[in-house]
Amino acid sequence: MKTNMSRADKMIRVFLALGIAFLTYFQVIxxxxxxxxxxxxxxxxLTSLVSFCPLYxxxxxxxxxxxxxxxxxxxxx
Numbered sequence: 634m635k636t637n638m639s640r641a642d643k644m645i646r647v648f649l650a651l652g653i654a655f656l657t658y659f660q661v662i663x664x665x666x667x668x669x670x671x672x673x674x675x676x677x678x679l680t681s682l683v684s685f686c687p688l689y690x691x692x693x694x695x696x697x698x699x700x701x702x703x704x705x706x707x708x709x710x
Contacts, residue, residue, distance in 0.1 A: 634685050635685070637694065637697055639697050643684065649674070650675070650681075656670075657671055684697075
């Protein structure tokens with residue numbers, strides 16, 4: 634599994650997950666929507682921990698910065 638998430642992307646996902654958790658805890662959101670958002674928050678935290686988003690892989694997105702040295706080495710070989 635190749636990393637495709639930047640540090641900023643991971644932090645945004647964690648903050649969104651915390652926001653959803655707080656909104657649910659203080660009953661600002663409730664019912665079915667709260668369960669759906671909590672599931673989404675869980676996915677955000679999980680993908681942040683492993684630094685890989687399957688949806689990014691499917692769409693061909695990559696927010697992770699790649700060092701120039703590594704790209705130049707790949708071109709030479």
